[in-house]
Amino acid sequence: MTHRSAPLPPELTAWLMEQPPAERAALERAWAAAAPTGSLPAPDPARVEALWQRLHVATASPALPDELASALMALPDEARAGLDEAWQMAIALPPPATPAPDPDRIEALWAALDPASAAASTSTPRTRRSPTHRPSPAADRAPRTASRHAVRWMTGVVALLLVIAAGVSLWLRPTTLEAPLGKMLTATLPDGSTVTLNSGTEIEYDRHFGQTHRNLILRGEAFFEVTKSAQPFRVETFNAVVTVLGTEFNVRGWPDGGTRETMVSVVSGRVQVAPRMIDTAAVALTAGQIGWVQHETTPVLFTNADVQAQIAWLRGDFEFDRASLDEVFDEIERRFDVRITAPASIRDLRLSITKYRVTQPEALLDDICGALGLAYRTTPQGYEIYRP
Secondary structure, three states: OOOOOOOOOHHHHHHHHOOOHHHHHHHHHHHHHHOOOOOOOOOOHHHHHHHHHHHHOOOOOOOOOHHHHHHHHOOOHHHHHHHHHHHHHHHHOOOOOOOOOOHHHHHHHHHHHOHHHHHHHHOOOOOOOOOOOOOOHHHHOOOOOOOHHHHHHHHHHHHHHHHHHHHHHHHOOOEEEEOOOOOOEEEEOOOOOEEEEOOOOEEEEOOOEOOOEOEEEEEEEEEEEOOOOOOOEEEEOOOEEEEEOOOEEEEEEOOOOOOOOEEEEEEEOEEEEEEOOOHHHOEEEEOOEEEEEOOOOOOOEEEEOOHHHHOHHHHOOEEEEEEEHHHHHHHHHHHHOOEEEOOHHHHOOEEEEEEOOOOOHHHHHHHHHHHHOOEEEEOOOEEEEEOO
8 A cells, every 4th residue: 555645735845946955855755754645633823833932942952842753753764764854954954045934824834735624723713923923031041053044944844844743643543444333344454354343343453554564453343354474464352462374263352341351263274362461371273263361461261162153143143152141132232233221130141042144133032031031121222121
């Protein structure tokens, strides 16, 4: 996947063309590597003012302002090197003949990238001091190493850095896939692998997935068909880590579920499962085996089992073996987007049940209540289970 950055605003393009080749190349590399592709938030006047003040009170060994330094640390090596190089040039070199763009035009740079965000920001009245506002007396006494003209030229660099820094959070925003309650979702991941999410499940991965890594976070239950690659495919739940190279497997890890455990079922291939806090305690599972992690610091338990029963949800079936009603009710609630209320004495009961092609919750509740001598009635949100 190739990262396509937004074009430079015309103001900065014209300014860059008038800079010496080395400075221009550094800034262009920084923009190409780090500039955002989506909408940018409108600039916070306080941030603009703080950066401008930082330029005015540069010390004998000026460092990148904290805000931009933090943004740099989140960028890839190429982008970070380019931006740091641009800052050092701005500090060290004399200004060219043409002055930098007026700092008052910084907001116009946002408008050039994202007119909608800029329009939204101007619709709200704000009190904004001019960036040429005189710094405090304490700042006045601070030593300065750059000339007045050099500081003006540095403003052009900071305009570019501001635009990039503002977009870093959007550039790094992870991709989230979520199956709504009552529905399943099948999707192809950037590396070509396929994932099917059970109802109410969510996965999250960053923009480098399939390029530098294949790591994702799972909250819920999903079935993975992983394409083979030398790059490990890594699934992290609230208490476990599952690592594979290419296989078919199911992972269930509801962080707020009644069982509070991660269960991994292997259909084909080989899977490594470890508690999230103890990588050295990993256990290898092969086809036909199930492993589960009950706590992020406890060993992995595993056994041979009927794996097809664990992925019954993919076929629209319900299959539970000596499961608590609490676990069964949770699955019914997610699958049909209903709410089931029942006292703890009922939720603690256990049963085994197999039901194929279930399309209505009543079909399950009839069997459950009939087997355990319970009854149910409808409520505005779903069902109430009680002892008759």
